[in-house]
Amino acid sequence: MSDTIELLNAIGQDATLRHASADELAPILEQAKASEALKSAVAAGDSSLLFEELGHKPNHAPQITNAPGHEEEEEEEEHHDGDHKPHHPSEPDHHKPHKQ
């Protein structure tokens, strides 16, 4: 069985494959010995079918902060941190639930 990440990378950088239809990709994936998960995901147009093989790691996208009040909080912290002392980041909150 071919490596699914490598096959996705190959599809992503090939001008023909990147915009090929599911029907066009099917024999190519068959020939490349793609995993059942990848073949199913392409056939169904549903990339979530890849989770079975690659696992599902829900990632959050938002990276912007835009709420009034939080900027002031930042300013205040900057005054306190003006000495540029090294900080030690805290550990991630593994115990807290995540949400897609």
Place this chain on the structure above:
Amino acid sequence: MDTLTTPPSNDTPRGSLACVGMGMTLGSHLTPLARSHIEQADVVFAALSDGIVELWLQRMHPDVRSLQPYYAEGKSRMVTYRQWVELMMTEVRAGKKVCGVFYGHPGIFAWSPHKVIEVARAEGFAAHMEPGISAEDCLYADLGIDPGRLGCQHFEASQLLFYERRIDPTGYLILWQVGLVGDLSLKRFSTGPAYRQVLVDVLSQDYPLDHEVIIYRGVTLPIQKPRIHRIVLRDLPNATLTAEETVVLPPAAPLKLNLAMRERLMELDKAYSVA
């Protein structure tokens, strides 16, 4: 002859930082230079929107540290972003060559990359940003919009609720992160129909309620198709929408000639013998 003294050794590596964009689509968008930054780094931090793209990144470097676990429902995103900055700076201060990898463009709708570069430079470290193909770039291609034709305003959706902004309905209006519009707490990853209704009420001052709204989501995997869903403005509150979806309002009115300025320009043309 005086004995020459050996200058103090300068072998201690000096930390440095590069924040690079991964682009949006696995395999398609990563620039050669961004890839080089990743491969040459001592440690790579990743803030990517897709877990499978993160697996791809792990193929490029043996020490990829995901920043995703620092997010948590009920925890201010501001706290999370500051943690990200400190995580990266701790390694820079330790003399490491650090690469922060962010989905899309690292400088668009992203607080931490700008902040960590600012902090690193203030402490005397080399730091820079390497652009990537952003969700905005994909949107123009997938929806066939040229922002230069009629103009284009971009807002993080909550800005329209938190602040008094001037919308120009003769150009495109592009609203980001509508799925969590109105979240004052910074602790949620979605709000809901009632919050979106407030947004619709603001937008209805400039757009009719039956005005077309396009819900767009670009692809992160090359086997996906972009999501392009057209509804009318009044249906926005109950539409299926996540933070990754972008809302586009096409122009609602034609461009209006500025007769006074055209007159003035014609006078200038006459004066400079252009006409």
